[in-house]
Amino acid sequence: MPPELWFGPNLGSVDLLDLFRYPERWATARGHLRAMQLYAQHILLAPDSPGAKQNGLNTWPSFRDVNAVGLLKEWGRDLSVEIGAVKRSTSEGGCNAKDNEQNAAEVIRRVADARGSVKYIAIDEALVAGLNPVAGPEPGCGLTLAQTVENTARFIRNLRTPHPEIDIGVIEAYPHNPPAKIIQFMEGLQGANASPQFLHLDVDRNDIHNRGMDDQQVSRDLRSLQYQCSTPNGWKIPFGVIMYGQVVHGAQTEAAYGDSVLRWVNQLHHWLGTWPDRLIVQSWEVVTATGLNTLPYNLTDSDPHSHTGLISAVQQQVATTRA
Secondary structure (H helix, E strand, O other), rough: OEEEEEEEEOOOOOOHHHHOOOHHHHHHHHHOEEEEEEEEEHHOOOOOOOOOOOOHOOOOOHHHOHHHHHHHHHHOEEEEEEEOOOOOOHHHHHOOOHHHHHHHHHHHHHHOOOOOOEEEOOOOHHHHHHHHHOOOOOHHHHHHHHHHHHHHHHHHHHOOOOOOOEEEEEEEEEEEOOOOHHHOOOOOHHHHOOOOOOEEEEOOOOHHHOOOOOOOHHHHHHHHHHHHOOOOOOOOOOEEEEEEEOOOOOOOOOHHHHHHHHHHHEEEEEEHHHOEEEEEEEEOOOOOOEOOOOOOOOOOOOOOOHHHHHHHHHHHHHHOOOO
């Protein structure tokens, strides 16, 4: 079976709203998709909200104006929303996940009020946010694994009870988190009656290189997680991998970004020996010159350097590569 393709436009991409104003400009790419993933900030923030600068024009009033979530439903494309659970913030409700539990409930309500529906909640890297020390280059909550499991499990249970129709899964970072830690986290959630319904990996190829990891080790790690997700004696949930372009700063162009993604598609297949259940074509790339999350632009899908053009290129690469 070929993998499902998901699409996650960059937070502040300048033509994100045009995806809904001019659907004919990406009809081919859209035909390959199962789901579009938006960031929670897209739905929670107004233009004058703190932190909305990174969104650019992509704030909730604008999404409402173009009927974004209604059109996704009309097109038969599922909506996934990426949101934190455990996240360090200025309030206690960040690390215990209560703030984001309220935010997720508000996301679901707003989407429903706008004639759409949330199909997936993708929890953004709770392990990294929970376990990272309070002081450091990537400050976290300084929690234990058990505390991170407890807080994430409560988040899942409290959303799943009123919304059983929504699949709630997790995004986790590799190799920052080795497979044993990810498995321990997943099985902790399962034991807390909060089983994730999918696992998506954010694979940092630069980190793999910096750690001096060889192909055999990476292949063994990725296959172990895929096996854990798919085997009849395992979790029986979809396993996905994010197709993100890691470009060298100073060469931040759409062409460089797209080339990085397509090389990553080939490398992933080499490591896994097959395809995962999902490929999530997603960007959060910050352009160094501006500090904004705008790379790459989205339209049109006939442009090989656009994000929607990249969806078609990924689909073509999958179709021509033996599983």
